[in-house]
Amino acid sequence: MTLTLGIRELDEALGGIVERSLILIHEADPRSLGKFLAFEIMREKLESDNLVGYFNIGTPLSITLSVMEKAGVDWRKHLQEGRLMIIDTFGSIYDIKGDLENVWYLRKPIDIDTLNEKYIRVIGAHKQKWAEMGMFKGRELWGITVSMSDYLSIFTPKATQRYLELADLQRSRSEIYKKYPAGTNVWTYTGEDTMVLPLLYRKADYVLKTESRIEDDKIKRYLHIVKAPELGNVTTLEYDFKGGRIHFQ
Amino acid sequence: MDGEEKLMAIISESFLKGKIVGIVDRDFSAFTYIPALRSLKKPLEEGRYIWVVSYEPLQSLFRDFRRAGLDYESHLGKNLYVLDVFGSMRHIDSGVNGVFVLSGYLDDRVFILKYRTLIQDLLSELGPEDVIVVGYLESGMCRLFDNPIRAQKLLWNLREESRVKTAGLITYIKPECPALEEFIYLYSDYVFEGVVENGLRRVIMTKGDEE
Numbered sequence: 001m002t003l004t005l006g007i008r009e010l011d012e013a014l015g016g017i018v019e020r021s022l023i024l025i026h027e028a029d030p031r032s033l034g035k036f037l038a039f040e041i042m043r044e045k046l047e048s049d050n051l052v053g054y055f056n057i058g059t060p061l062s063i064t065l066s067v068m069e070k071a072g073v074d075w076r077k078h079l080q081e082g083r084l085m086i087i088d089t090f091g092s093i094y095d096i097k098g099d100l101e102n103v104w105y106l107r108k109p110i111d112i113d114t115l116n117e118k119y120i121r122v123i124g125a126h127k128q129k130w131a132e133m134g135m136f137k138g139r140e141l142w143g144i145t146v147s148m149s150d151y152l153s154i155f156t157p158k159a160t161q162r163y164l165e166l167a168d169l170q171r172s173r174s175e176i177y178k179k180y181p182a183g184t185n186v187w188t189y190t191g192e193d194t195m196v197l198p199l200l201y202r203k204a205d206y207v208l209k210t211e212s213r214i215e216d217d218k219i220k221r222y223l224h225i226v227k228a229p230e231l232g233n234v235t236t237l238e239y240d241f242k243g244g245r246i247h248f249q
Numbered sequence: 250m251d252g253e254e255k256l257m258a259i260i261s262e263s264f265l266k267g268k269i270v271g272i273v274d275r276d277f278s279a280f281t282y283i284p285a286l287r288s289l290k291k292p293l294e295e296g297r298y299i300w301v302v303s304y305e306p307l308q309s310l311f312r313d314f315r316r317a318g319l320d321y322e323s324h325l326g327k328n329l330y331v332l333d334v335f336g337s338m339r340h341i342d343s344g345v346n347g348v349f350v351l352s353g354y355l356d357d358r359v360f361i362l363k364y365r366t367l368i369q370d371l372l373s374e375l376g377p378e379d380v381i382v383v384g385y386l387e388s389g390m391c392r393l394f395d396n397p398i399r400a401q402k403l404l405w406n407l408r409e410e411s412r413v414k415t416a417g418l419i420t421y422i423k424p425e426c427p428a429l430e431e432f433i434y435l436y437s438d439y440v441f442e443g444v445v446e447n448g449l450r451r452v453i454m455t456k457g458d459e460e
Contacts, residue, residue, distance in 0.1 A: 030431040030434040031455055058398070058399075060409070062406060063402065063405060153396065214444075217453050219453065241460070242458050243458060
């Protein structure tokens with residue numbers, strides 16, 4: 001089945017997204033604000049009544065929520081109405097916990113080798129909840145992770161590499177991915193490196209790389225479609241950032 | 250309007266609206282943070298509360314206050330307060346009125362815990378309507394903390410926790426601590442970059458509605 005991202009210019013350039021694929025948004029430099037593309041997809045999916053699991057990795061959740069709000073994501077409404085669930089990894093590791101409904105924490109102790117099992121358990125529990133509430137019917141399921149590169153500073157590049165190498169296998173063996181629907185995923189990754197980023201470029205079905213440049217004292221932002229199922233030449237789109245949102249030209 | 254005028258206009262507006270402005274100097278000869286500090290003159294004279302979190306030696310901050318034309322001595326301890334992070338981590342207490350130094354054992358986590366207590370005490374004592382928070386050269390975090398990325402996020406998370414209306418000014422020199430740029434771009438409502446190119450000093454708006 002083919003899905004859309006809900007962003008017209010990008011959907012036209014991609015010709016739709018294959019369901020259950022992995023979309024990597026590679027924010028090559030932070031100034032390109034590629035993360036806001038993930039928030040844009042999230043906002044579109046929630047507004048059109050789909051299900052979103054948000055993985056909060058390296059930022060205190062209250063800061064993430066304040067940024068989401070500026071990006072037009074009505075997280076309060078979507079959490080309350082059960083469309084949105086959040087796994088707060090940062091809060092779980094550093095013991096900053098709130099009492100928002102549909103926000104999950106991982107059980108301690110958390111290290112990179114047991115992290116994936118803990119995710120699987122929480123995802124399983126929430127999918128069961130969605131199934132019991134009959135929420136899956138007629139809805140798409142999306143996973144949004146901001147940001148995979150945060151693992152590098154929480155753990156180490158080497159540990160992150162190991163995590164990625166093993167996570168796939170663990171997930172493929174897990175019952176919850178057979179019992180309940182699996183989602184289409186969007187991961188963001190900031191910066192350049194040759195240790196973890198190449199693994200993600202290989203793993204992803206789509207790679208959207210964002211970068212910025214200063215030209216004539218003006219900021220210019222570009223998105224390059226580096227990888228898609230039908231590998232063609234790299235397509236580049238230009239976008240700008242206004243009112244907390246990304247707009248393609 | 251040139252870049253610096255725009256910067257000053259946006260900072261003044263942000264101080265009123267409770268927004269965050271990030272100043273990213275792309276090299277250490279840009280010095281965009283000095284005109285940015287000048288924007289504190291008006292709120293200081295109006296008696297608004299200003300909380301400066303300094304990651305450089307205290308005398309460096311005071312020198313830059315003087316360069317920015319701020320009469321800081323007559324406001325310290327009244328409506329201007331400084332958390333001397335450098336002095337705290339290095340155990341140097343200047344003994345200057347209005348400058349706080351956290352004492353005793355400190356590592357990244359303990360620093361945040363002690364800082365949180367200090368803010369809570371100070372907020373309940375002063376009961377300000379709003380506060381302007383200034384991060385003075387956050388790039389200094391790379392020299393002071395084991396995990397500067399986490400420390401920076403936890404420090405700004407205290408703003409979210411405090412529930413007091415705050416405006417923020419973050420100053421930062423990228424080459425001294427590149428890893429912190431990501432959060433500045435994520436969290437700030439406006440970002441300006443300072444560069445010197447072919448002898449020209451320029452300020453460019455790189456995040457915000459009028460970029």
